[in-house]
Amino acid sequence: MTHVFAFAGIPAAIYDGVYDQRLAICGDEAEFVSSPAKNTTHPGSAAAQVNRLVNVLTDRLRGDHHNALADTAFAMIAVGPTTQTAALQAVFPAVLVIPVEWSLDATTATTTKQSRNALIVLLREACLLARAVFKPLTKELREKDNRTPLLLPLKNFSSSALVRELSVFHDAVAQGADAGAAIVATTQAIDRRHPPQMIHGKVRRCYVDRRRVEFHAPGSARHAYARPTSNHPDICLLAGSRRFGAPFDRCFHYDCSRGNKPLAGRFTRCHDVEANWSGKPHLNIAPNDYIRI
Structure with a gap:
């Protein structure tokens, strides 16, 4: 199985550092999809970013004329409560939304780096959690679709x-x-x-x-x-x-x-x-x- 992980709510101030670790975050057989979040607390900004990510996921399916993505799972990793609310409103029940509770401490360059590194760990854990959900859930939806x-x-x-x-x-x-x-x-x-x-x-x-x-x-x-x-x-x-x-x-x-x-x-x-x-x-x-x- 392959995976597409869409990340919403990563602040622009640390986005490049997180992006550099995308392979470690997502793991094997996975794609990192995201963009810098300019405002992680404003509902309108959060919804706009979520909608852009939804469009990216949908474009994958629009171009999948031969069902090559039949074994690909989609998850949205939502950082912060405002982004989580926007994500659930946009994609339930089509996409799994994994919440990540974290806030940026940009007091100094050191705290910013520490905060970024802590987020990278949390994003990696969120991807592992999503993978653990997808294995039994895909089995249920595929092998028991006539009964579930x-x-x-x-x-x-x-x-x-x-x-x-x-x-x-x-x-x-x-x-x-x-x-x-x-x-x-x-x-x-x-x-x-x-x-x-x-x-x-x-x-x-x-x-x-x-x-x-x-x-x-x-x-x-x-x-x-x-x-x-x-x-x-x-x-x-x-x-x-x-x-x-x-x-x-x-x-x-x-x-x-x-x-x-x-x-x-x-x-x-x-x-x-x-x-x-x-x-x-x-x-x-x-x-x-x-x-x-």
């Missing part, structure tokens, strides 16, 4: 539990909780609220939301995903093949139905507003909420 609830679409799967449990999962693993145990706990929590059900005439269990819409995993019939076109915001494309940064099959989707009749109701296609949709007889809904009829 971790790929359910956040907008169209009507639930009081899904977003909450995925948020709890993300925060836990981003803080260093054992990812394997967190996957099991999150799956069990969602299953308690939405027990997988066997629908007559189907070959596998499905998740059913509170509107009684059935989300049937596709088995090997995979064909619905958001192509990298210009009319989709960056987050649509990121979320179309990554969940918390771990890669999943970008052709994975759910065949959504409600009983034996064609599915009709109000649904939200990724970045669009809620609208009336009618299936023929079902709707294809991807993990990023992209809808096809």
Whole structure:
């Protein structure tokens, strides 16, 4: 597996020194993506830098016409609380956000250097943590995609539990909780609220939301995903093949139905507003909420 680590919130005053250590920070099979942060406490500046990094990550996918990045995981390392807030608002649940608590002491040249070196250590630890999350999470999303609830679409799967449990999962693993145990706990929590059900005439269990819409995993019939076109915001494309940064099959989707009749109701296609949709007889809904009829 390869990794792309995007670093947000590295102050411009020490950026060059951190950049020089990028190989030591990221480790093998990894790419360092960042830019100097001019203001790490202003929300607007933090959001602007995060958005630039999101655009860089998305550009990787836009140019990936042959799915060469199928085994590449994305993480954003966010330095400081303002940057962390901006990152989570921009990329949840597509990219794993690892928080780094640190502040620059620029009192003297010596304290600045010491502060920079301390940040380098923390960034390296954040990358190691992300790698520890990606291994079991990618296994879950790849080998159990037809069974796991971790790929359910956040907008169209009507639930009081899904977003909450995925948020709890993300925060836990981003803080260093054992990812394997967190996957099991999150799956069990969602299953308690939405027990997988066997629908007559189907070959596998499905998740059913509170509107009684059935989300049937596709088995090997995979064909619905958001192509990298210009009319989709960056987050649509990121979320179309990554969940918390771990890669999943970008052709994975759910065949959504409600009983034996064609599915009709109000649904939200990724970045669009809620609208009336009618299936023929079902709707294809991807993990990023992209809808096809």
